[in-house]
Amino acid sequence: MLFNLNSLYVIIGQAVVYSLLFLLIIAVFGSFLIAYSFKTERFILPNFMLFCISLLENLVKALFRLVRMDDSIVDEVGISLKNKIGLRKYKETPFNKRMIFLPQCLRSANCPSKLSPEGMQCINCGRCEIGNAKKHAEEIGYRVFIVPGSSFIIRLVREHRPQAILGVGCMGEVKAGLEMCEKLNLYGVGLVLDKDGCVSTVLDWEKFYDFIVT
Ligand code: SF4
Known part of the structure; x- marks a missing residue:
C-alpha cells in the first residue's frame, strides 16, 4: 500500500x-512571437498569441x-490583435448601432462642459478637438459619450444596447474595455492615447477619423 502511495506521489x-x-x-514561444510581431507588425499565429496573452x-x-x-509590449500586441479580430464585425455593424467612448482627460484643461448622467456635455466650444x-x-x-470612468461605460452600454464599441483611453483602459466587450458579446475596438495622464x-485624431468611417 505504502509502495503504491509513493508511486502515485511520484507520478503526480x-x-x-x-x-x-x-x-x-x-x-517562451508565445513571447518570441509577440516580440517579433511588435517589431515587424506582422502577426504570425494570432490565435496562439492571443491564447498566450489571455491565459x-x-x-x-x-x-x-x-x-x-x-x-507593456504584451498589452500593445494584445490590443492590436483584438482590434484586428474585432474590426471585421465592427465594420459590418451599422453606424447607428455603434457607440464611441472618449475619456474626459482628452478635453481641454479649460473645458466648460458639465457632467450629466450621460457623461460630460460637450458644447463644442472649440478649445479641443472633441x-x-x-x-x-x-x-x-x-x-458619442465623454466619460469620467468605466462605471459610466457599463451603465451607458446597458441603457443604449449598442452592438459595437470604439473606446479611446490609456493602454490599461482599452485593455479592460476590450475584455468587457468580450464578456458582453459586443464587437469592441480600441484606440490607445498617444500621451496618457489625468489631463490634456x-x-x-487622424487615426480616429480614419477609424470611425470604417
Ligand atoms: S470642445 Fe467640448 S470637450 Fe472640448 S473643451 Fe470644448 S466643451 Fe470641452
Missing part, C-alpha cells in the same frame, strides 16, 4: 513538473522583464 510530481515545463515552452499573461510578461524588455470629432461622428450615426491627454 512528474505530471506537475512536465505540465509546468510545457507551459513554460509555450510561453499566460503574467508568465509572458515575466519573461519579457527577464530579458529586460518593456512588458467637439468636432463628436459632431462628425454623430452626423454619421454614432452615439493626446490622441492621434
